[in-house]
Amino acid sequence: MSPTSELQAELESASGAYEEFASRGLKLDITRGKPASEQLDLSVDLLSAVTGDDVMTPSGVDTRNYGGLDGIVELRELFSPLLKVPSDQLLAGGNASLTLMAQALTFALMHGTVGDSRPWGQGPHKLICPVPGYDRHFTLAESLGFELLSIPMDSEGPVVAEAQRLAADESVKGMWLVPMYSNPTGITITEERARELAAMPAAAPDFTLLWDNAYGLHHLREQHPEVLDILSICAEAGHPERPWIFASTSKITHAGAGVSFFGAGPETSGWIRANLSKISIGPDKVNQLRHLRFFSDAAGVEEHMRQHAKIIAPKFDAVLDTLERELGGRDLAQWTEPDGGYFITLTTLEGTADRIVKLAAEAGVKLTPAGATHPYGLDPLNNIIRIAPTMPTVGDVELAAQGLAACVKLASYEKLLAG
Template sequence: MSSLSDLQSRLDEASAAYEEFASRGLKLDITRGKPAPAQLDLAADLLTTVSGDDVFTPSGVDTRNYGGAEGLIELREIFAPLLKVPAAQLLAGGNASLTFMTQALTFALLHGTAVDDRPWGLGPHKLLCPVPGYDRHFTLAESLGFELLSIPMDDEGPDVAAAQRLAEDPAVKGMWIVPMYSNPTGITITDRRARELAQMPAAAPDFTLLWDNAYALHHLREDHPDNLDILSLCAEAGHPERAWIFASTSKVTHAGAGVSFFAGGPATVDWMTANLGKVSIGPDKINQLRHLRFFTDSAGVEAHMRKHAEIIAPKFDAVLTALDEGLGSDDLASWTSPEGGYFITLTTMDGIADRVVKLAAEAGVKLTPAGATHPYGLDPNNSIIRIAPTMPTLDEVELAAQGLVACVRLASFEKLMAG
């Protein structure tokens, strides 16, 4: 253990480094996983693929008119193999998968599901939330009246034993999961863990895996894991309707003008389509036609995503290099090294994540609030910080990472000095 005088010396060094960084008067933001302008530029041609009266799909659908709640079949055929679902069980909607999530959960609360027509909202309703996890999932579910129950994650995915214990309560209706490059840790669920979730006993007959493939296409490296066919795993386990799959092109083309997707077992897709038909007369098929013509086929999507990786992989590398150089020689923090997705997770000493975020804000580096990765914004260890390096320029990411390191070092030595 370091002596008190040594700790004081290192605290003084950390304080001086922090003050030097803060004196630069920077304004940097690594809070949310937004695509950078250069990524949005990749899809500029999307805006010119439909013009004049050239508005018909290959199968003859007039995209200007009502109808087609299921979305354009040709576009669904492009994304079906990428998402490992049959095209007939894939729906295409508007720009936000969050909307599909809201609709599916609301329909279940009001009308029950394809498996059990008893409305979830008639009694207590709870959802399992792997942590660290996706803040938008937690916020949405809380707004709909769900009680959120945290379960831990490890390198293979959610803790199935913990999930199974909680699912003995029939009020537990499902579980959130980001299976590929989880937000915020970057973990990809293993085949073994996915099978366990598909087979897991649950008291609720319609226990549901809310399977959000938000980052399924966002590989940073040429060698990458493949998407799992969760629908087949669930069907083999005797739960063909257990998984509701969500995805979108929000970080693939234009975030404000993408296409969202919903998939499930055959009965679930029928249930979703029937409910959608009561609240909408069809999605924006012109925008879906734009995407169809822009990508042409599945290979076109994969080629496009390699261009994304060329832009953002260096930013991830810059953060990881800064963390390694600035913190690697001390036992002050740990961090993930994801192979895809949009985030890096930094784990500090217990009790100082909020202090790091405060120091960073005062030094001109805006971070996601501490606790955002947990239900109700409460991280019991106050140690998790989500880093989103995609939106700023590479130079800005490098500076922000340097500032983050300075903040972690200062907050860590403050804690060590306080005993």
């Protein structure tokens, strides 16, 4: 049989399998990294952790009242060793770290930073974006007027040579980074790569690492990397104010009612306080007290995350096993096998991602739009698809992976036959 005939036969088989799957009339959604209800149930006791007659922190702060811009000290002390940020350089805020990112960037645009008093917004302002990356980072920065500059990621993190080339431009103010279990690849930056970024020359005197440690505690396996002490790494490199560290409990407790964190060097911590004091009289300290009582200590957080892993690790395994069974050895796609976080990245043949997403939608499997992992929604190779396995049941996520594999086969053989 000729190669063309073999491809035609594969296409016919893939088309039949796709039609069979589509005929089931399923409605499956693996678009966003939301916790499942079973995960949210792990934190049900949070809702009763503070009662009407017991609202005082251990240090005697009435959480119902104004004040406490930094957040309650005991919660900052609890998360300090987990995030590798000294408690006096760590702020605890409301439920969304994305809001803290927006506030910090807006302050820099309007007022400058501790490294340079010139407001970023007075001239061109750009951010480096390792890709594939987090769509909300890109959307936020674009909405604030930043020009977004893509650089590639490898298995150790962002490619430093590309970042340094771009950072030679003074209008390049910083770089996004999800250092642990990156969204969407699951890559964890190595300490060596982090040290290179910490020491990297940059034309902007206040070049900033937007260090979003969103998944630093979200391990799937018992053996896992440790959170890097990026503040110490940058201080040793002579750039103590370079990292702005963000984190939250949004996927740890209740996604809509968590606590966010901002950590930075000593001067930047003062800078964010001074700016926040103009727009806030303090965060929701009652909710912070709930979290303090619910966890008690850092070990309580770690045990809680082990319970999360028991729920979601089988879902990741179901997707990975299905992809290997259906696509392994076919040279049609590759996928990441993360040890934590919330996503799997599927890399398909060039030019097929949008077709796969469209086929999947028509067959009842909703995926994140092709291109969402890149600035401006433009994936130049059109071959990256993000998979979010956490919210569906194990059975549903396995079905979704089966449907996705059928779409990959159909779109790939169409592409190969078209030449």
